[in-house]
Amino acid sequence: MAGTLSHIKVLDFSRVFAGPWAAQMLADFGADVIKVEHVKGGDDVRHMGVPHLDAEGNPTGETSSFLAMNRGKRSIGLDLKHPEGQALARKLIAEADVLIENFKTGNLARFGLDYAAAAEINPRLVYCSITGFGQTGPMAHLPGYDPIFQAMSGLLSMTGTADGLPGAGPALVGYSISDITAGQYAVSAILAALNHRDVVSGEGQYIDISLLDTQIHAASHMAMNYLSSGRLPRRNGTASQITCPWQAFDCADRPIMIAIGNDPQFARFCDYLGLDGVAEDPRFATNLARVTHAEELVPMIAGKLAEKQADTCYAELEAIGIPAGPLNSFEDVFAMEQVQARGLLKALDHPRAGRVSYVGNPVRFSKTMADDGRHPPLHAEHTDEVLREMGLDEAAVAALRDAGAVK
Template sequence: MAKGPLSNIRVLDMSRILAGPWAAQMLADLGAEVIKVERPGKGDDSRQFGPPFLKDAEGRNTRESSFYISTNRNKKSITCDIAKAEGQALIRSLVAQCDVLLENYKVGDLQRYGLDYASLREVNPRLVYCSLTGFGQTGPYSPRPGYDSIFQAMGGLMSITGLPDDVPGGGPMKTGPSLADILAGQYAAYAIQAALYARDVNGAPGQHIDVALLDALIASTSHYASQYLVSGDVPVRRGTEGNGGMPSRMFQCADGGIMIVAGNNEQYARFCAVLGHPELATDERFAEIALRVVNRRALGEVFEPLVASWKLHDLLEALDAAGVPAGPINDMQQVFADPHVQARGMCVESSHPLAADGKVRLVANPVKFSATPISDYKAPPVQGEHTEGVLGELLGMDASAVQALRERGVV
């Protein structure tokens, strides 16, 4: 089996819930050894974020929530109480053996335990220390706690997501997934790899990386933010309308929803031909992309009844044959039943000691490597599953020493 691109990297994951664990999971998928640190007894907060929970052989809920499962594959789990001096000493000893530390505690919280960057770089000057917080390490809001929906609101995403104010159901809308966490986690994962490259190739020292969920969310508004910064015009919500050519929106067929994007004039003309109205390609209101953007309401009024007369499957086939981009509005069951998604291997199975059938299904990493493929998926660990192994391998502790720590509540 090919080694992952980060197979020589060891990560201490002291983060909880989503953004930090997501970043650590990305590194684990790439082959890094990721050691997740959990509180004795309670563990990662996300273990409680259910239902649903993974079921055991008797049909009972385990402590493995679907939320926790989504963001902790390919990791090891140890337990350690960092509020105890012995726990802090264990973390410092592990840091000496690690390349990366990830944490998402409140700003300044780890300083009281001597586990902040300034303290730990004395233990390991080569350490890449990444802090993920809601508002960052600096700025007037840095002490505040926060969650994804707060950042979607404050960062502008909700203002550009949802239906316009002047239609039924209009108003700001949160996205389904917790995108602020996911995006911050992705930014953190790539920043960590850049810092490792700078250290190992360019001779830079270890360093502290500061990633804020609010910053990541704002950066990810991309062309919407650029639209405002360039023009001064505040972007508005447009429902399912996209940002390319027109039409670019959801339509209702006779038996379901379809997303259609005519990204240029040629695709638009082919769309008109499929619907049996080629004359609309030269209609003075719609002949160019800019005209279709300006006249988007009229465009919808013309095309909505034309699309509504079609069966979804029939229209998808006709548009595909004509080279017009389109897709159905799938729910999750339909997503994973799609033959293309299956061919791309986007669902994988892994052995799990608590699952009823001994297996858990996971969403695969979407990246496909030719020489170092991501092919070895390990199930998210049971809390503390690897405590003895990690402390024994890295710190030379035998089973009796670990048991003594367990009896004192350190692990």
């Protein structure tokens, strides 16, 4: 089966995380994604992150970060500063449906590859720019990385240990959430623009994605809580600020996560713990009351759970319909029967890294497939292949390579 986007050609001019993540998602959905990399070194993330090890524990020359963001693509090496490299880029643009880039604001205009120029070549092109601060505003010229946006978006005001407790202070989210979030917004926007082109206007358009904007928007209900009440969110460890009990508790052997979503669940939970009369107590009878009186309620729950073994507790809570879960490591995650049943852990063969395990695309279509398993490309692995598809013969490709326009 072909993917849902098997009719779409994407040019991925982006590097590092947000743009490549968006392009990989489109590749997983079947698009032909051509990753356009600099002739010298390629994507920066080829040299960042944890070295990928082979079965014997030896470095393979690949990095975990590149492997995570570039599955399903073909790579060509192109020097955009070279006139012939620019000419090739324009030829690619003429046949593309989507272009994704994350150069600093205004940089591609120096090469005649900005949206205005690209739209002259191909009016049907959907052109998506992903930058730290967007194309407008006083900070538009600035670069930035994920922790900057976690800090500036207000996210770090909500993560970590509360003031006054040991270890108080913010805690960085453990993955590049701002990049991944921006990439997901980019995918949604690109698909919306393609639909508008094909159903309504017949024309492509420009998309401006900002990591700061998307991270603030992704704060969603927490930002709205502040706008509704004027109360700033606080750092609260694993505990929710709007629902109680909704946090990790220590069992006798290890922690367990509890998430009580409504009053009937809380009543059953109290029965399970032997907290007689607590569910009917006006201080705890409703969620709002429980949040207000959390400092009284949480120690009572913690005392009861501290007497139980985590696995036993989890099984017993599951049996009575109380949402709970273990605090897993990735070793635990990939050993879960549920994860295995869903087929999330996959493997593919890589010409340098050997057999590579990876997390498969989680989307399940009923009639088309996602994720065809094309390995993350070697640097410029497909230059000759792509140029031949553009009509260039071996002599022309060799001349371009000799001139330094391609790798």
